[in-house]
Amino acid sequence: MKKITWIVASMLLVGSLSLTSCSEKTKDSANETVEEAKSDMDENVADAKADIKEAGQDFEAKVKEDKDELKKDIDEAIGKLDRKIEEADNKMDKAADKEKAKWRERKRELNAEKEELQASLKKAQNETADKWDEFKANTKEKIAKAKADLND
Numbered sequence: 001m002k003k004i005t006w007i008v009a010s011m012l013l014v015g016s017l018s019l020t021s022c023s024e025k026t027k028d029s030a031n032e033t034v035e036e037a038k039s040d041m042d043e044n045v046a047d048a049k050a051d052i053k054e055a056g057q058d059f060e061a062k063v064k065e066d067k068d069e070l071k072k073d074i075d076e077a078i079g080k081l082d083r084k085i086e087e088a089d090n091k092m093d094k095a096a097d098k099e100k101a102k103w104r105e106r107k108r109e110l111n112a113e114k115e116e117l118q119a120s121l122k123k124a125q126n127e128t129a130d131k132w133d134e135f136k137a138n139t140k141e142k143i144a145k146a147k148a149d150l151n152d
Contacts, residue, residue: 063132067124067125067132070124070136070139070140071121071124073140073143074117074118074120074121074124074139074143075121077117077146077147078114078117078118078121080146080147080150081113081114081117081146082114084110084150085107085110085114088103088104088106088107088110089107091103092104092107109149110149113142113145113146113149114146117139117143120138120139120142123135124139
């Protein structure tokens with residue numbers, strides 16, 4: 001019986017040593033995996049931050065380009081309105097009283113459109129990027145209206 005006890009005790013000792021050493025290897029392996037995952041995650045976060053920053057810079061550059069283009073379009077439309085206002089002034093000088101009233105009204109409409117475009121131009125400089133697309137669409141409509149009105 002003593003032999004069996006010693007054999008069982010030896011087997012338990014060998015088994016516990018084997019299990020303990022396996023668990024240390026497993027722990028080391030798990031720790032390495034965790035460190036690698038953490039390192040990968042840090043790299044991915046850094047890459048994502050760089051991508052977001054680049055996308056933000058691209059968007060800001062696009063908005064600046066859009067603002068410059070819109071300013072050019074507004075300046076062009078205002079120039080055309082100014083020429084039409086001058087034409088209305090010239091026609092008023094030569095027109096009869098009945099026609100003068102018509103040209104005064106036309107000049108008033110043109111001046112109102114010009115003021116609206118000038119206000120849009122001032123607002124464009126202060127418009128934030130998040131509301132830019134809506135502002136740009138509204139201003140393009142105003143420019144189109146002014147151009148259509150000039151063709152009348």
